[in-house]
């Protein structure tokens with residue numbers, strides 16, 4: 449029957465796999481690591497896309513579409529870009545029965561697809577800035593445990609690729625985009641994130657520096673890279689000869705950025721807000737924000753109740769609230785309550801004989817299960833306030849929960865203990881790459897090694913003489929560490 453067979457706090461992995469299916473977001477597919485995104489998931493992607501697309505259009509960024517296929521010569525052009533990733537590239541080697549002359553890669557990302565044309569299109573400083581984005585799918589044939597939304601062999605994303613005459617312009621855009629990613633997480637998905645910079649070891653190998661918004665899943669004690677905004681410097685410009693004649697008539701290389709967020713965002717939201725009754729959707733990303741359910745009683749005025757439901761839906765929709773009624777006569781009200789709770793609809797409105805007689809409705813919040821009797825005349829205003837309140841309290845609850853998982857440490861012993869307690873660890877670090885590699889080695893285990901998540905832009909005070917938690921050398925910066933997805 450209805451209901452989950454796993455509890456979030458007891459069997460998180462099984463709970464997650466069940467909740468994405470029972471919530472009708474995902475259907476498993478016969479190829480491992482690939483998932484069907486059903487409308488209940490796709491509508492969330494579209495709501496975020498509508499926001500992000502409008503924001504980048506305000507920044508004069510234009511959408512385009514490049515081919516799915518990359519020739520192998522081009523893909524291997526930027527050496528350190530590809531060396532670490534080669535095993536993940538999927539190749540087309542045949543068409544029908546015949547072998548292809550040259551194998552063709554399926555894009556795992558589009559730097560090497562786009563940049564030969566950036567080189568062709570960018571001649572003079574008037575061609576700059578060039579700022580393109582594409583909404584598409586990418587394929588990475590990963591082997592570590594596939595997880596719906598979080599780690600799949602094909603996923604949807606947007607990838608922005610921009611070129612500027614100066615580093616200052618690139619640096620500014622990196623942070624403008626990162627702020628949009630923070631808004632996606634904190635204002636839409638109600639998930640708190642930390643803005644920061646990736647270490648040299650964790651950054652995008654082909655780039656100059658990587659900025660990130662880091663989320664955290666308290667149940668597993670794992671950090672999640674939420675979205676990334678990279679400054680590529682002039683590395684790709686050198687490789688792909690993307691030069692321009694500057695205003696002094698000199699030949700100069702462009703400064704580039706690339707930035708992405710993916711369908712992983714949806715998985716993070718589910719992991720953070722979901723509970724043992726199923727999904728819990730923040731109103732901003734819920735395709736149905738209010739579900740109205742008639743509770744007919746054998747001899748009560750059923751038609752009146754149904755009309756009241758339809759009128760309630762109509763007035764909510766007219767005020768911009770996404771409301772629907774569930775009039776199906778082959779399911780009981782109780783069944784409907786569980787069904788829409790499983791799907792995470794933020795607010796339920798029940799109209800039964802008593803409500804109808806008293807010209808009121810009963811609203812039930814999905815996040816805290818509280819019940820509220822509302823006069824019909826006040827429904828639109830009260831529902832608007834409740835949805836805003838649900839959005840804010842989901843964020844506040846998630847932030848509180850994430851904050852208690854943060855542990856500040858100064859020594860290796862404290863670090864190891866906090867890691868064992870599934871914490872996100874803030875530690876003073878000497879910022880030396882081999883020390884980071886050493887931390888990975890020392891924390892290897894079946895749970896996976898700890899890694900640096902980011903050095904937060906908001907740096908706490910670092911008193912003179914503070915030593916690195918891992919090497920004992922003078923610390924240079926506070927850095928978040930933890931296990932991750």
Ligand SMILES: O=C(C[C@H]1NCCC[C@H]1O)Cn1cnc2c(c1=O)CCCC2
Pocket residue numbers: 529530533534536537556557558559588606607608652676678706707708
């Ligand atoms: O994709 C990026 C960098 C960059 N790509 C464009 C959008 C922003 C940012 O994600 C890093 N990266 C990750 N994973 C892979 C590659 C790769 O370049 C290339 C080969 C396959 C796997």
Ligand SMILES: [Mg+2]
Pocket residue numbers: 588
């Ligand atoms: Mg990867």
